Amino acid sequence: MSDTNAMTRVRRLSIVLGDQLNEDNPALRQLDPSLDLIWLCEASEEATKVPSHKARIVLFLSAMRHFAERLRARGLPVRYLALDQHPYSSLAAALSADLQRLKPQSARITHPGEHRLLIALRDACATQHVPVEVLDDDHFLCSTADFERWARGRKTIRQEHFYRWMRKREQVLMSGAAPIGGAWNFDKSNRSSFGKQGPGRLPEPVGFPPDETTQAVIDLVSERFPEAPGDLSRFDWPVTSEQAATALEDFLANRLPAFGAYQDAMWTEQPFLYHARLSAALNLKLLDPRALIDAAVAAHTERRAPLESVEGFVRQVLGWREYVRGLYWREMPGYLERNALRAQQPLPAFYWDGETDAACLRAAIGQVIEYGYGHHIQRLMVTGLFALLLGVQPRAVHQWYLAMFVDAVEWVEAPNTLGMSQFADGGLLASKPYVASGAYIQRMSNYCRHCRFDPKQSTGDRACPFTTLFWDFLAAHRDRFAQHPRTALMWRNLERLDQAELAAIRAQAGALRESLLA
Template sequence: MDTIEPSPRRLLLVLGDQLNADSRLFDGCDPEQDLIWLCEAPSEATHVPSHKARTALFLSAMRHFRERLRADGLRVRYLALDAHDHPSIDAALAADLAALAPAQVHVVQPGEYRVQQALEQTCADAGVALRVLEDGHFLCPLPDFNAWADGRKELRLENFYHWMRKRHDVLMVDGEPAGGAWNFDKDNRKRFGKQGPGTLPAPVGFAPDAVTREVMALVDARFPQAPGGLGHFDWPVTPAQAEAALTDFIDHRLAAFGPYQDAIWTGEPYLYHARLSAALNLKLLEPRRAIDAAVSAYHEGRAPIASVEGFVRQILGWREYVRGLYWRQMPGYLDANALDAHAPLPAFYWSADTDYACLADALGQVVARGYGHHIQRLMVTGLFALLLGVEPRQVHAWYLAMFVDAVEWVEAPNTLGMSQFADGGLLASKPYAASGAYIQRMSNCCRRCPYDPKQAVGDSACPFTTLFWDFLARHRERFSGHPRTALMWRNLERLDRERLAAIRTRAARLRESLATT
């Protein structure tokens, strides 16, 4: 561990997802008077059982950032995981506040409410002033989001996205959306034919360097029981690598990203997806840089508007939108459970040990790599938990633990709002409920599955299909009159009572068996 420096004017806290050198935290930083402080805390890998690749990514990126700061001539106190015995960030900070006695502590707003509360309490207990800075990495400051949201009956992404497009002049022509439409979803729902996607452009990967290899060995030794593995670790851990990953996506996958963004193919974890979310969420890559690169590809004729707009919407729209909702709704958001779901999360979510082919494929990727693309998250792993009626907080904890790009401000609204409808429609206007027919239509998973997506009862019935009809029956009163879901519930009315009773009996048995495995 670094030796303790003389009392600084300001202690500048850098958290593991704040690794941008242009952070407002460093404005006016004086190496003679200010001390930059980073801590690798074991609790950040254990408050949810963090995937080994997730922990390794954070630690490696932090250590690379430490070297960059020092190369820039800044004073850094770095508490490495294997060089201190503090259990948490706040415990380590409390000890250093007592030893260092800084006049002030500055930190950019954390990505988790839990962390911000802990830092505020620690500084208050020590009698040291804490200043929480607005995060300049984002394109919509939280006060601006709240000003947009105040007084609205519904906080819908589409309205926010239009506002952001205009505000930042992205894909706009004379005040109108480029291509004549705000989104091109209708063009972005293609599936692969029976022969599959063919030869795919493999995304660039980054072989672990000495720093990363050291971290990987440390994670294996310190957290041997943590889920997942490190055999596929090739994530960007520096801004230069993140820039290379962006260039690779723009050059080789962006053009086909739009049409096939909702498609699934077994054994293909990436397809045409960007694989940039981890770099963005650790702030190794600036969102405006990613947006501008995609828009340039459109103007240069290298990617169609449908693909570029779909990518831009995820960053300029969705990413900023869920952050605003998270901070507007915390701390109560994590306890939301509008559908009164209380089933336990099946154990196979942590191991991928299941004969449900689509889940085995999607979960296998997560266990091996800490990754799944967005349609696998929403319409395979998330859909099954929704239909089964898993307690939302357990689903949230699993996503936060198992994905390398998971930071709570982005993960929680995606999980609790969009995937599980736990917030009762604050984020999504309807639950994303579907039967096994959806997975059959958008993937090849059902070809090698012992369960038939057309069947809801019997030994060969698809669990998704059984649970889908049971979900409709359980929530008939809530959704049967909803304008966007009424058709599904009208289909439910067409089922005769005996068949529905058989479906519900099978669903109950499924739920019971999965609660004990």
């Protein structure tokens, strides 16, 4: 993709990042095509700072290239540095070189989604003595300033309180000051499993076979990053706003009605079930969160989807998504170093290849390798849970999620991993650690039917690693959580084990950790 719009004089350089692909991007407003230039760059460092999944790399690059062409079609001047057409490994280095060459009077950028990039790009502009304006990202419904005002002075900040505040402020699923349906959430109605009969025939989500642009990116990534994890044979993610809108309509019509009841369920060889598969498009800003919320609420109003499903979906977009972004920017840059439980175990090698005897981990990780995707319970209560129980160093877990999931951008991934999944922030995001034995996975999936381990056993050859590590976790962290109001009941169960049984469990847990180091 050559630079067909180079300019000899630039008033203002508008920098657009790979997760800022909305045409109403604040950095693209008030452009004068005769004086201003839009700048996009593919940089190998963004694919290699963690060993990114091939599908994640393809998604970002293809979406960026499609977006650049869309801007050009509008007659806007675009300087696009394709991966194989410039020598710079980092965005900051490429920007610095272009600032020196183009000598713009100023630069502007919408607030990045990663603290590292914000600092690096600001520094590049400062080094070249180009003033840069960082604009608020109004793609989100709650600005970082509004989040800070909401959080300031609270003894604790909780997503549930924030969610209710946002519901009231935005008047979403509200009847005056009261929530529609008389409850703020319907979690108790949204925890069904499929039972022994399984999910039956499922509506397949719409896919988007690679066009010429995407195929060129696939070929480039396969050649440039042959050792990167993941598979590209299944790549069919939306890479344009039109495709994303089609994916949204498909979800609303075919999967939203059952989404609520089965959002926590898992099933072998069924990667998507009733989930939306929209998070990647949303995080690249090919979709606006307001459009998702409005469409879901309309589905309920028009009796096309039950309130339980609609509220569960709205909570993910209006509640969790906005909350974790606010928390990320409030707590950075130190948030990535949090390790409240002092976990130091290395991430097991099977997280990169899926080669493990545990059927649930094999299925969940294998699916991530194949698609770059796993839904929130697979992330929290399978791959995340095992890392938490094993005691994996939280930053290593964070880097794996950031690398392997197509929808991963640090502002959303880091709090969900370090806070929700690993309790590394000590309860800032989640008030308690989300821990369970193998019995939870057995209840919510069919994984255990295909496994050599027995979730009821905590010692011996057939002991489920989750169950063994669960009891070991309770014993290791007894002092911290035994009196916690939300975890005391779980820790009281630990008292039912006699000392000999607990000693055997802890010995088996230690042996398991040692074996994973080999």
